[in-house]
Amino acid sequence: MSGIGMEKAAAIADRVEAFVRDVVIPYEKDARIEVHGHGPSEELVMEMRAKAREAGVLTPHILPDGSHLNQRETALVLIRSGLSPLGPLACNTMAPDEGNMYLLGKVGTPEQKVRFLDPLVRGEARSAFFMTEPATDGGAGSDPSMMQTLCHQDGDHWVINGRKAFITGAQGAKVGIVMAKSQDGACMFLVDLPDPAIRIERVLETIDSSMPGGHSVVAIDNLRVPASQMLGASGEGFQYAQIRLSPARLSHCMRWLGGAIRSQEIASAYACKRQAFGKPLVDHEGVGFMLAENMIDLKQAELMIDWCASVLDTGSLGTAESSMAKVAVSEALMRVADKCVQVMGGTGVSGDTVVEQIFREVRAFRIYDGPTEVHKWSLAKKIKRDFLKAAGA
Incomplete structure (x- = not known):
């Protein structure tokens, strides 16, 4: 790019x-x-x-x-x-609108872009990405190959049935991208929302609070979608998910780096102004060193984002690189947010500043777009695969 x-x-x-x-x-x-x-x-x-x-x-x-x-x-x-x-x-x-706009801009037909992408770009509509499914159903979470939501063609329509979970922004969204599995493999469909065949069972009570509509459990009962609203062809859904995946992971890193920078600003100002034991908090090594460590983590996160972005800008899918960035940045920002709370003591755990909320949001970020452990597992598989390839096995 x-x-x-x-x-x-x-x-x-x-x-x-x-x-x-x-x-x-x-x-x-x-x-x-x-x-x-x-x-x-x-x-x-x-x-x-x-x-x-x-x-x-x-x-x-x-x-x-x-x-x-x-x-x-x-x-x-x-x-x-x-x-x-x-x-x-x-x-x-x-999220998820930024990732959905990116995907539609890459693979949507001209007609799909006019109908579904343009309202998102104008900020007149929100969207939801229906992929993950309830663990109680044995459905797809971090492993999309476990998808239980099924679709089949009926004339010039497709019919979709299943349940989805942790669907960000489903309540109040006007555009949906629904993933389901046909006999050919994964499929993606564009849908207008609300639709009576897509029923929100409940909005979850979660640790984060920045997403309009929250995160919902959704039932899909005989949803009929015109064939013209499928993204690409039947069985190409995972291919399109890969196009969206790495940039969406990285944009999470970008946004929450901004939040962690803000937390550091607030905690630093607090430590420089607050007096304890005869001097400002920042002059106590235990406090000053935490803020210094935060400076290091923030810079490393910034550089990791820039490195991964550079890889994506070559046209590479950047799957391994985005996994590395997601792990490194999310873990670094968790350390930053935690230390900001610690530096501010009672004020840090209160709602008097946004530091407490950013701590909660960053904690959720370690799960969203793939938990740290899943990314490490994926990278370990790559290490083994590369070794076997080099060894000629």
Whole structure:
């Protein structure tokens, strides 16, 4: 991906940061944000997006001609949008919409783009990606090959049945991408939401609270989808999932790096101002060293993101590289968030600052888009596979 150049992308990022700091951060105490996973209300999201549109920073990673910033350029912008948990919502750089827009931009037909992609890019609609399934059903979680949701063709339609779980933003979404399994393999379908055949059984109570609509368990009963709304052909679903996978993993890293940077800012200011035992907290080695370690982790996370983005910009799928980045960044940001809470003591575990929320969100990030252990297992398989190939076995 050629992109527009890092200098121009940095200018976009600067505008995004100014908007997030000046306009979005004051919304963090808004009563329209529900904790325990249900997220900000639709009214709040659209109110912030109207202001982002006015400021010229709505969907800033996609240019007016429909072209996409390359991954290194996207990182500059998404890190800044993540300085507030509400920033990606306001700027339309949030998951799962950002990943879904990327996928549709890559593989959607012209008609599919007009109907399903354009409203997302304009910030007028939210989307949901229906892949993971309930563990109680033996369905797909970190292992998509376990998918139990089935589809079959009936004339010029496909019929889909199954259950899905942890579907981010399903409640309130207008666009859905549904994965199901046919006799040919995995398939992806574009659907208009809401649809009576897609029923939300419950919205889960989760540790994070930044996603509008929360995370739902969903039943799909005889959903009929026109064949024209299939992405690609029957059996190509996993191929398209791979196109989405690495950039989506990496964009999570970008956004939550922004959140961790903000936590470090707040914890550092607290440590420099708060007096204890005759001097500022930061002058106590136990505190100052934690903040110094955070500086190191933040820089390493930034460099890891830039390295992986550079790989993706060559056109590589970057499967192993994105796994490495996801593990390294999520674990580093967890350390940063935890130390920020620790430095701030009682204030750190309270809702008086956003540090407590960012800690919760980053903890969930270690699970989303693949737990650390799954990525390590995948990398270990690659090590063995590469060894056997080199040995001629």
